[in-house]
Amino acid sequence: MATAATEGVIAPSATRPARARPWLTRERMAGFLFVTPSLIQFLIFTVYLMVSSLVISTWSWDLLTPHRQRGFYNYTTLLLHDPIFRTAFKNTLELTLLTVAPGMILGLLLAMVVNTRLRGISIFRAAYFLPVVVPTVATAIIFRWLYNPDFGVLNWFLGLFGLQHHDWLGSPSTALASIAAMSVWQSLGWNMTYFLVGLQSIPEQLYEAARIDGAGAWMRFRSITWPLLTPMTFFVLVTSMIGSLQGGFDSVYLMTQGGPGYSTYTNSFYLYSQAFRYFHYGYAAAYAWVLFVVIGIVTFLQFRFLSKRINYDFG
Amino acid sequence: MKARLGQRARWRLPAAVITAAVAVTLVGCTGSSTGITKKPAKVSGTVVMTEPGDNPGDIALRHQLAAAFMRSHPGVNVKILVVPATNYDQKVQTMIAGGRPPDIFGSGDVQIANIVAKNFALDLTPYVKRDHYSLSDFYPQVIDGLTYDKKLVGLTDNWDTQVMYYNDTIFKKAGVAPPTAAWTWQDFVAAAKKLTSGSGTSKTYGGVFENWFAAYFDQMWAWGGDPYPDKGTKCGYDSKQSVAAFNSIVSLYKSGVSPTPSQFSDQGAEQLFLSGRVGMYIGAGRWAAYDMRDVKRFDWKVAPLPAGPIGRANFFHLSMFAIARTSKNTEAAWEFLKYMVSSTGIKQGLAAVQGIPSRKSIANSAAFKNDPFVVRHDAVAPFLASLPTAHRAPYLPNFTQVQDGVDAQLDTVWSLKRSPAEVLPIICQKIDPLLTAGGAPGGG
Numbered sequence: 001m002a003t004a005a006t007e008g009v010i011a012p013s014a015t016r017p018a019r020a021r022p023w024l025t026r027e028r029m030a031g032f033l034f035v036t037p038s039l040i041q042f043l044i045f046t047v048y049l050m051v052s053s054l055v056i057s058t059w060s061w062d063l064l065t066p067h068r069q070r071g072f073y074n075y076t077t078l079l080l081h082d083p084i085f086r087t088a089f090k091n092t093l094e095l096t097l098l099t100v101a102p103g104m105i106l107g108l109l110l111a112m113v114v115n116t117r118l119r120g121i122s123i124f125r126a127a128y129f130l131p132v133v134v135p136t137v138a139t140a141i142i143f144r145w146l147y148n149p150d151f152g153v154l155n156w157f158l159g160l161f162g163l164q165h166h167d168w169l170g171s172p173s174t175a176l177a178s179i180a181a182m183s184v185w186q187s188l189g190w191n192m193t194y195f196l197v198g199l200q201s202i203p204e205q206l207y208e209a210a211r212i213d214g215a216g217a218w219m220r221f222r223s224i225t226w227p228l229l230t231p232m233t234f235f236v237l238v239t240s241m242i243g244s245l246q247g248g249f250d251s252v253y254l255m256t257q258g259g260p261g262y263s264t265y266t267n268s269f270y271l272y273s274q275a276f277r278y279f280h281y282g283y284a285a286a287y288a289w290v291l292f293v294v295i296g297i298v299t300f301l302q303f304r305f306l307s308k309r310i311n312y313d314f315g
Numbered sequence: 316m317k318a319r320l321g322q323r324a325r326w327r328l329p330a331a332v333i334t335a336a337v338a339v340t341l342v343g344c345t346g347s348s349t350g351i352t353k354k355p356a357k358v359s360g361t362v363v364m365t366e367p368g369d370n371p372g373d374i375a376l377r378h379q380l381a382a383a384f385m386r387s388h389p390g391v392n393v394k395i396l397v398v399p400a401t402n403y404d405q406k407v408q409t410m411i412a413g414g415r416p417p418d419i420f421g422s423g424d425v426q427i428a429n430i431v432a433k434n435f436a437l438d439l440t441p442y443v444k445r446d447h448y449s450l451s452d453f454y455p456q457v458i459d460g461l462t463y464d465k466k467l468v469g470l471t472d473n474w475d476t477q478v479m480y481y482n483d484t485i486f487k488k489a490g491v492a493p494p495t496a497a498w499t500w501q502d503f504v505a506a507a508k509k510l511t512s513g514s515g516t517s518k519t520y521g522g523v524f525e526n527w528f529a530a531y532f533d534q535m536w537a538w539g540g541d542p543y544p545d546k547g548t549k550c551g552y553d554s555k556q557s558v559a560a561f562n563s564i565v566s567l568y569k570s571g572v573s574p575t576p577s578q579f580s581d582q583g584a585e586q587l588f589l590s591g592r593v594g595m596y597i598g599a600g601r602w603a604a605y606d607m608r609d610v611k612r613f614d615w616k617v618a619p620l621p622a623g624p625i626g627r628a629n630f631f632h633l634s635m636f637a638i639a640r641t642s643k644n645t646e647a648a649w650e651f652l653k654y655m656v657s658s659t660g661i662k663q664g665l666a667a668v669q670g671i672p673s674r675k676s677i678a679n680s681a682a683f684k685n686d687p688f689v690v691r692h693d694a695v696a697p698f699l700a701s702l703p704t705a706h707r708a709p710y711l712p713n714f715t716q717v718q719d720g721v722d723a724q725l726d727t728v729w730s731l732k733r734s735p736a737e738v739l740p741i742i743c744q745k746i747d748p749l750l751t752a753g754g755a756p757g758g759g
Contacts, residue, residue, distance in 0.1 A: 063408070063413075150516070167577045170576075170577035172727070172732075259726045276402065277405060278716045
């Protein structure tokens with residue numbers, strides 16, 4: 001079969017050489033100009049600082065005296081010879097376990113409760129979201145009093161059942177869990193909002209069809225709600241994990257200062273202590289890079305193994 | 316080779332002559348061999364001084380002194396920069412490291428070794444010598460405490476030491492004789508037991524012992540121990556004396572004559588004393604007297620700390636004014652510093668001074684000693700009586716990190732979960748590497 005070219009329609013390139021279209025067109029130029037401010041900001045405040053911190057992580061440096069080049073010494077000390085680092089890492093993993101799953105489950109339950117069309121429901125939604133906008137300092141003061149061994153509401157409640165008073169923040173066995181409970185309470189509003197958005201994006205006709213087919217509440221949740229919430233669940237899981245693996249600095253700093261002992265030392269608190277209390281900037285930078293790599297790996301694994309199970313099909 | 320050596324030798328004599336001539340010229344210009352310049356006839360420019368933001372009385376006093384100084388030195392502009400008090404020392408160090416140092420910064424006792432090790436304060440010795448500035452009116456303990464590694468790191472307008480506060484109203488009500496300078500630890504415990512009464516939220520405690528390092532150092536010293544012997548190169552927590560000292564504190568908590576740290580941690584030991592539910596309070600210096608000025612519901616007084624088995628020991632608190640080594644205006648800063656610690660400067664702040672004036676002439680003056688507040692609460696004599704037994708702070712360059720390590724281990728002692736005999740040897744295992752140069756993770 002003859003093509004147009006073979007039938008005598010000559011391509012323009014055959015008669016004169018095509019003028020190369022300039023790479024930097026007006027459109028491209030305009031595009032670059034639009035992104036330039038963000039690009040400069042990204043280069044200075046992200047790329048430059050990250051490269052700087054990588055270089056600093058190989059130094060011994062207190063800001064005030066000249067730095068000394070130490071190669072991988074900070075990394076080997078941190079990973080092999082620093083018991084407080086291991087404790088902080090273990091505590092951070094525990095905190096992650098204690099906050100991510102309960103926070104997500106409670107957030108989902110709350111979202112389902114407030115996902116109704118009752119009059120005044122927005123007041124309840126706002127009320128449940130309130131802990132998010134309350135400053136952590138205020139939240140910490142409230143929780144410190146709740147946990148107070150003598151006058152706290154929690155111990156008063158236990159006393160009603162004849163149970164002994166407990167020093168929640170002063171006991172190594174319960175201090176981390178007490179902080180986790182506060183963190184869950186604080187993050188509940190966010191999780192509820194995300195899940196509520198997810199629930200409200202599920203088409204109502206799917207539930208109607210399921211009801212007509214005789215599906216009960218549990219069946220509707222298992223077959224419609226849960227599969228179609230997976231994008232939001234995945235988002236909440238990834239962001240919660242990233243936040244938790246850094247180790248809730250503000251709540252630890254305000255509630256226990258890492259104590260009793262090292263029972264609530266987390267990654268961010270120990271990193272802060274090394275940098276801003278002991279002025280070991282090289283060591284803290286190495287710590288930050290180790291943390292960055294660990295969080296990167298965890299996030300990568302989540303994408304690698306969980307993203308296949310996400311259902312984006314609402315049809 | 317020989318020719319080259321000869322050539323070098325020929326240069327040696329003229330080079331030596333030139334070097335000597337330059338040195339003589341420099342010395343002639345500066346008036347000393349320390350490198351500081353000759354005292355200028357008049358100082359000018361801006362002096363920035365940092366001040367911790369937790370003390371309104373002190374901030375007001377700094378402003379008052381700055382205004383008075385500027386009136387007598389029209390060319391100088393003194394700016395008081397109030398810095399949040401939490402981690403104040405770290406913030407000042409960051410300012411210095413960031414290339415925008417304050418000219419004068421406040422710091423004190425446990426930070427002195429760190430300041431010298433990192434060399435960020437000016438050694439004032441050459442200035443003192445150059446100006447023939449007399450230090451004789453200052454308490455010798457003050458100058459000794461501010462000198463480290465043969466460097467005078469700063470000067471101060473006051474000193475302070477740990478004492479005991481007592482609620483005289485509770486003592487009178489219980490018919491118990493009030494504390495005296497002759498009290499021993501046994502006397503303290505016996506009185507605390509007599510004063511303890513009631514239960515629950517209406518309980519009156521005989522005493523409260525605040526479990527921070529100055530208070531337990533006092534106890535260790537009074538029992539013959541030492542937290543960091545051999546100039547801070549050893550750990551002394553595991554000695555028999557130290558264990559006995561900690562046992563004496565823990566027994567107060569166990570017997571219920573003092574609330575436990577977890578019971579007073581939320582409001583603080585001082586606040587608990589201020590609530591009127593505590594007979595005696597150990598854990599503060601004279602700053603607490605300043606906090607208690609407006610207490611009306613009970614009468615309180617001050618007494619020296621009770622003596623331990625080898626006598627009394629009390630932590631010597633020294634806050635100071637230092638000049639940043641990288642200050643751009645050291646001469647004006649030095650003039651303002653001298654003014655703040657001069658008799659005129661100290662007298663201006665006498666009504667609000669939180670410690671004892673650093674100048675003997677003022678501390679012993681009638682104006683200070685006969686102040687109605689001082690007389691009513693006996694707020695000077697116990698401090699002066701405690702001066703001979705004052706212990707200067709341990710001078711460790713990495714004090715913050717060492718003490719964090721100690722306090723992390725002591726938490727289980729304060730919560731009464733483990734005994735001092737179990738925990739104190741562990742402290743030494745943990746902090747021994749930190750007392751060795753380069754032994755701390757991240758440091759060295």
